Amino acid sequence: MAEKVDLGLGANVRKKVADGLAEVLADHYLMALKTQNFHWNVTGPNFQGLHTLFGTQYAALHLAIDELAERIRTLGFPAPGGFAVYGKLASLKEAKGGESWQEMCAQLASDNDALVKACRKLGDMADEAGDTETGDLMNGRKEEMAKAAWMLRSHVG
């Protein structure tokens, strides 16, 4: 049964934004898992620093994942939550395994950059369609992930 939602946004706008949020959510999940994988598997002279940095970053991504999923629910749609569906929706690539610490930092910096751009696109579309709440959510995501990319790049020098 369709959920009754009356937020001053057309059903088509809510659907378009919710679909965009589902893609961004899937990429957040993939990046959180990859970041946690690197938290576990990093080795080398920067072990402690990178183990801690990756730990902080995956924890932040998990908080964001909840916000993204709950925005989809607020807009009146089911939030996707499974590996198979995330695999279909995500654009980022999973870790292959065996990465050096430099490759881990470079890959995550590039993933964060890519997701900043995806959030910028979705936020601009939502703002133009009148869904400034999703636009605000995207602003927060862009700011946090741009900062994460800077920290990752700074470890490599």
Ligand SMILES: [Fe+2]
């Ligand atoms: Fe841990």
